[in-house]
Amino acid sequence: MRTARSRFLVAAAVLAAGVxxxxxADGAGGPAPRAALEAPxAPxAPxxxxxxxxxxxxxxxxxxxxxxxxxxxxxxxxVDQNSYHxxxxxxxxxxxxxxxxxxxxxxxxxxxxxxxxxTLKTVPTPRRVEAVKNGEVDLIARTMTITCERKKDIAxxxxxxxVAQRAVVPKAAHATTxxxxxxxxxxxxxxxxxxxxxxxxxxxxxxxxxxxxxxxDCLVRMQLGEVDATLTDxxxxxxxxxxxxxxxxxxxxxxxxxxxxxxxxxDTDLIAWVNQVLADRQADGSxxxxxxxxxxxxxxxxxxxxx
Amino acid sequence: xxxxxxxxxxxxxxxxxxxRGPGPVARLRRAAATPPGxxxxxxxxLAALVLLFGAVAVWQSAHRSRxxxxxxxxxxxxxxxxxxxxxxxxxxxxxxxAGFLLAGNEPAEVRARYQDDLATAARLLAExxxxxGDSAESQSALAELNRQLPRYAGLVETARAVDRQGxxxxxxxxxxxxxxxxxxxxxxxxxxxxxxxxGLDADYRTAGAVPxxxxxxxxxxxxxxxxxxxxxxxxxNRVFNLGLLGGSLxxLAALGWLLAGTxxxxxxxxxxxxxxxxPLRELDQVRIKALQAHTAExxxxxxxxxxxxxxxxxxxxxxxxxxxxxxxxxxTRLVAGxxxxxxxxxxxxxSAYRQWxxxxxxxxxxxxxxxxxxxxxxxxxxxxxxxxDAAFRAADxxxxxxxxxxxxxxxxxxxxxxGVLAGQAVAxxxxxxxxxxxxxxxxxxxxxxxx
Numbered sequence: 001m002r003t004a005r006s007r008f009l010v011a012a013a014v015l016a017a018g019v020x021x022x023x024x025a026d027g028a029g030g031p032a033p034r035a036a037l038e039a040p041x042a043p044x045a046p047x048x049x050x051x052x053x054x055x056x057x058x059x060x061x062x063x064x065x066x067x068x069x070x071x072x073x074x075x076x077x078x079v080d081q082n083s084y085h086x087x088x089x090x091x092x093x094x095x096x097x098x099x100x101x102x103x104x105x106x107x108x109x110x111x112x113x114x115x116x117x118x119t120l121k122t123v124p125t126p127r128r129v130e131a132v133k134n135g136e137v138d139l140i141a142r143t144m145t146i147t148c149e150r151k152k153d154i155a156x157x158x159x160x161x162x163v164a165q166r167a168v169v170p171k172a173a174h175a176t177t178x179x180x181x182x183x184x185x186x187x188x189x190x191x192x193x194x195x196x197x198x199x200x201x202x203x204x205x206x207x208x209x210x211x212x213x214x215x216x217d218c219l220v221r222m223q224l225g226e227v228d229a230t231l232t233d234x235x236x237x238x239x240x241x242x243x244x245x246x247x248x249x250x251x252x253x254x255x256x257x258x259x260x261x262x263x264x265x266x267d268t269d270l271i272a273w274v275n276q277v278l279a280d281r282q283a284d285g286s287x288x289x290x291x292x293x294x295x296x297x298x299x300x301x302x303x304x305x306x307x
Numbered sequence: 308x309x310x311x312x313x314x315x316x317x318x319x320x321x322x323x324x325x326x327r328g329p330g331p332v333a334r335l336r337r338a339a340a341t342p343p344g345x346x347x348x349x350x351x352x353l354a355a356l357v358l359l360f361g362a363v364a365v366w367q368s369a370h371r372s373r374x375x376x377x378x379x380x381x382x383x384x385x386x387x388x389x390x391x392x393x394x395x396x397x398x399x400x401x402x403x404x405a406g407f408l409l410a411g412n413e414p415a416e417v418r419a420r421y422q423d424d425l426a427t428a429a430r431l432l433a434e435x436x437x438x439x440g441d442s443a444e445s446q447s448a449l450a451e452l453n454r455q456l457p458r459y460a461g462l463v464e465t466a467r468a469v470d471r472q473g474x475x476x477x478x479x480x481x482x483x484x485x486x487x488x489x490x491x492x493x494x495x496x497x498x499x500x501x502x503x504x505x506g507l508d509a510d511y512r513t514a515g516a517v518p519x520x521x522x523x524x525x526x527x528x529x530x531x532x533x534x535x536x537x538x539x540x541x542x543x544n545r546v547f548n549l550g551l552l553g554g555s556l557x558x559l560a561a562l563g564w565l566l567a568g569t570x571x572x573x574x575x576x577x578x579x580x581x582x583x584x585x586p587l588r589e590l591d592q593v594r595i596k597a598l599q600a601h602t603a604e605x606x607x608x609x610x611x612x613x614x615x616x617x618x619x620x621x622x623x624x625x626x627x628x629x630x631x632x633x634x635x636x637x638x639t640r641l642v643a644g645x646x647x648x649x650x651x652x653x654x655x656x657x658s659a660y661r662q663w664x665x666x667x668x669x670x671x672x673x674x675x676x677x678x679x680x681x682x683x684x685x686x687x688x689x690x691x692x693x694x695x696d697a698a699f700r701a702a703d704x705x706x707x708x709x710x711x712x713x714x715x716x717x718x719x720x721x722x723x724x725x726g727v728l729a730g731q732a733v734a735x736x737x738x739x740x741x742x743x744x745x746x747x748x749x750x751x752x753x754x755x756x757x758x
Contacts, residue, residue: 081475082383089475091471119676121676121677124610213616214477214614216476216478220483224483
């Protein structure tokens with residue numbers, strides 16, 4: 001069953017790749033840092049015209065924050081336990097694993113010399129910004145999209161993943177386009193997500209929009225026939241498909257965006273350090289290895305997703 | 308209601324004839340115009356009054372006796388069953404979450420407990436449907452419960468199956484199942500419990516009501532008998548008419564019995580409320596809140612950070628349980644209000660409750676420090692004795708023991724009331740028949756003197 005599912009997913013993701021891939025012609029994981037990383041050093045300050053890819057230049061110097069982390073001996077990372085292949089609790093091992101967790105461990109290794117000197121805190125979606133602001137966590141690696149709205153309160157690293165919005169529908173709906181997936185249908189989104197904002201801005205012909213705490217709750221409703229379609233970030237859409245071979249992603253990805261590591265605006269030393277680690281991971285193939293391990297089966301070739 | 312009509316009839320019979328005519332009324336009036344005729348009419352009216360008093364007393368006492376019987380045999384158990392249905396369903400929800408958290412390590416008894424909860428709830432639902440009969444509110448709540456319960460069970464099984472594949476979707480299913488339980492099923496169970504409580508209160512009101520009509524009729528009959536004796540005494544100078552005197556005594560005895568019976572019944576019913584129903588309801592309130600807090604505690608671990616609503620739920624429920632002694636539904640108030648029979652279990656429950664709170668705080672601290680496994684261990688371990696779950700179970704077991712004591716007190720207090728009221732009905736019937744017979748005999752003696 002697993003292979004059949006994977007075959008389908010690869011096909012779906014390749015389709016997605018075709019659409020998203022335009023922006024990453026040089027995304028072969030070469031050693032050169034990406035353009036965004038070389039961007040001039042503007043602090044992550046709020047601006048009227050905000051560039052989501054904008055962050056501090058990569059540098060590894062120990063400042064107040066990193067000194068504090070080293071003194072503590074452990075890196076406190078806000079994570080998710082419910083995003084399949086990104087951050088989820090493996091019931092066999094009891095460990096939280098996934099693409100975001102690989103990054104968290106890499107950061108711990110770089111900062112403290114040991115990938116396991118890490119404290120994982122599960123932070124509910126609505127509390128993410130607050131947790132970073134009040135210092136409950138050092139950083140958040142949790143499929144978090146960089147938005148100008150969030151940048152007013154917290155800082156982000158340079159992007160480490162490109163995302164977009166995608167619709168997920170039951171295969172039985174035989175939809176082929178975004179319009180076919182949403183028009184005249186009952187849609188489901190996660191509360192306070194970009195998807196919810198988008199459907200508020202443009203309903204895409206939906207007859208109703210159900211906003212739930214998590215996009216995974218949408219998959220439950222979809223399986224039970226209470227909603228017809230889910231609109232969510234592409235990586236979470238892929239995670240839904242990975243958990244239920246009877247649903248599929250349809251239509252073109254739209255509203256491209258970036259995922260970043262969220263940090264406190266005051267922790268400039270940490271922000272620069274994380275940016276260096278992100279650049280190194282892309283340069284030395286770790287990003288690609290992690291992608292291949294967790295995501296290739298469900299999302300296909302990595303090129304469309306490289307920032 | 309009947310009293311004024313009788314009084315009018317009596318007044319008419321005593322008054323002199325006003326009209327002559329061919330009808331039976333006119334003939335009666337002509338007959339009543341003579342002294343023996345007047346006496347005969349007075350005797351008939353008096354006997355009828357006594358019998359009417361007896362009939363109303365029998366009817367009102369029997370009605371109250373039936374209501375008192377309902378309190379003990381139907382209302383009390385039914386409202387306890389409704390509370391038990393609620394508790395079982397809430398417990399099933401908490402246990403499903405526990406089983407889910409323990410996953411592969413789920414001991415057989417956790418699984419059995421969940422199944423037993425659902426089976427017991429289903430059995431009690433069927434029994435309640437058979438007993439609550441005519442209450443439309445209860446029946447519609449029962450129908451809704453019967454519709455939703457299989458849906459809930461299905462969702463829980465799906466959650467388990469998906470979880471066994473290692474997919475986070477399983478947790479989402481369990482949260483959905485719990486939402487159905489908390490948002491739809493339990494409110495219906497609450498509706499049922501409220502309807503049954505209202506039925507019990509109505510039975511209490513009926514059983515404890517003072518039979519005013521019967522008492523008024525008895526007083527009226529007694530007054531009429533006394534008046535007739537005074538009239539006879541003036542006319543004949545004979546001090547006693549034994550028949551009328553006997554009739555008066557019979558009515559007096561019946562009245563006394565009625566009054567004493569009503570007071571006893573009222574006293575016992577009040578006792579059953581004070582020592583049974585009211586503490587039971589307070590206990591139910593606390594147990595249900597504690598159960599819901601326990602569910603929130605487990606679901607917070609199931610949600611693994613997907614939602615912070617369970618933390619908020621926990622905080623709200625525990626704030627209510629921790630409220631001061633003046634607030635109904637607080638643990639402290641339960642202990643303060645305990646009677647000698649329940650002080651022991653309620654004090655034990657109180658300390659188990661505090662232990663539960665301490666362990667929960669410990670687990671929550673571990674969870675927010677990022678040590679999910681330790682938090683889980685502290686909350687729930689297969690066969691673990693020092694977990695939050697174990698402390699909650701201990702508290703609930705003590706509360707259950709206190710509830711059993713209260714239930715026994717309720718049955719003891721309310722148990723004889725229907726008998727008292729039934730005896731009162733029989734006594735009123737027999738005494739009024741005897742009284743009426745005595746009246747007729749007394750009047751008959753007096754009439755014989757005219758021949």
